[in-house]
Amino acid sequence: MAERFGGKYSPGNSRTEGGPGVAPAPGSLVRSKAAGRARALFLPPFLFAALAFKGEPKALIMGLSACGILLLSAWLTQQGVVALDAYDARKVARRPAIPRKAFGAVLMGVGLAVGAMVAQPMIYAILLGLAGVILHVGAFGLDPMRDKGMEGVDSFQVERVARAVDEAEALLAGMKDAILRAKDGALEARVAKFSGIARGLFRSVESDPGDLTAARKYLSVYLMGARDATVKFADAYAQGRDPKIRNDYETLLGELETTFAARTQAMLQGNHTDLDVEIQVLRDRLKLET
Structure with a gap:
């Protein structure tokens, strides 16, 4: 077996990764700024849930439905961002089997449209949903569309x-x-x-x-x-x-x-x-x- 490890990271040394002055380990997975934006998507859905309890039964059903759809959109988007970070960090990677960010964008539009129909005509709700899809794609982009490999390797x-x-x-x-x-x-x-x-x-x-x-x-x-x-x-x-x-x-x-x-x-x-x-x-x- 190898000799006892005695470098700067040996037991008893107080300097650990993430401490002051210590650089991240080589090859470590770095989270992108999009990961923070994805976490913020979990907050707006609860506004629809709160407003749902202040209206008629129809408003309650549609408001809670919008909340659930938007939460699912936020979760898919977050998972898509994590998958993209891993994809970018690797030299060899397969494209995601499920385009999570794309599904997240679509669900974002559906959720906003459903929530808007509580108080707005359908045409305005649809336009709001389309705007949500466009803004989502602009903020988070789309999933990788192809595998990433090495030149000359089958x-x-x-x-x-x-x-x-x-x-x-x-x-x-x-x-x-x-x-x-x-x-x-x-x-x-x-x-x-x-x-x-x-x-x-x-x-x-x-x-x-x-x-x-x-x-x-x-x-x-x-x-x-x-x-x-x-x-x-x-x-x-x-x-x-x-x-x-x-x-x-x-x-x-x-x-x-x-x-x-x-x-x-x-x-x-x-x-x-x-x-x-x-x-x-x-x-x-x-x-x-x-």
Whole structure:
């Protein structure tokens, strides 16, 4: 296994990602300004809900319907913005299977039209709905319309790379969700830094897949082990908040970061010496740690 990690992010060091003067980890997913605007869309629907209770039964039904449609529009838009941020961050990415922002724009127009029909003629309600669609598209744009891949690489290889990155992202998401149970902001930042390093390596794999089968196997073992260790740590630490458990977990993260980067770079350069042996040793180590 690797030597004990002793860099600036080693256990006991108070500087964590997100703190003063610390730059975001390479490869970390940066949220766009559109993400903040998307969150603001959840507020206006409740105005229709509030006004609905001040009119006749027809106004109540239409006002609540408008509120529900607009909330669904806001949720789809937010999900579309998140998907676009992930799409932009990757060098190899598939277009979203569902055009969430487009559906969000249409529902925005429908919701505004339904809400406006409570007090306005249908023609004005329709015009308001069309204006809502146009403004939504202007504010958030449309979803990516095509896959993004690498020049000179066949579509099957691009699909394999994209699928491998999706699987790795799912493991990182599970790791992030698990550490929230520990209720420790410093550890959440530590896991965010680990995720940023991992994503930086995803970008390397996307640029030069090399032996994707070996890389995929290695990445999955590392990230699955890190996720499982995080799940078990969070459950144990939440009960007694034992500082020894916390230190052991941070030490494991540090060692994973070091060996993760070194071995992945070696694989990208075509060095697969003793890879199967190292994977088995890693599995045994992670099993012991967890």
